[in-house]
Amino acid sequence: MGRAGKALRHALEAHDISQNRLAITLGIDRSKVFRWFHEKTDPTAETVADIVKALNAIDSTAAESFIKLYLGDLLRDREGE
Known part of the structure; x- marks a missing residue:
């Protein structure tokens, strides 16, 4: 457990979202x-998508932060292609 929770905690705290x-x-x-x-x-994979949508509705930069923190390694690997 943890990667989604850590990403969520950081995104909520950094963007002052309760x-x-x-x-x-x-x-x-x-x-x-x-x-x-x-x-x-x-959260399930489907719920992670819902979290991104909800964060985007609240603060798009929070959604971006969550995505980067949650998928960071995958994003970096893809950038290196």
């Missing part, structure tokens, strides 16, 4: 966001 605001935007209970944020559970 867990509650993200939960409301996603239309889910805040306890789910809390569990991801504290690396208790990992």
Whole structure:
């Protein structure tokens, strides 16, 4: 566990977005966001896409930060092609 949670925590903290605001935007209970944020559970791949969409609706730079942190190695590998 952890990569998504770490990326989410950093993006929310860096862009001053509350867990509650993200939960409301996603239309889910805040306890789910809390569990991801504290690396208790990992979101599914489909949910990661929903997180990106929700972050983009709140603050597009937060969405970009989350993507870069979550997919960082993959993005760097692709840039090297």
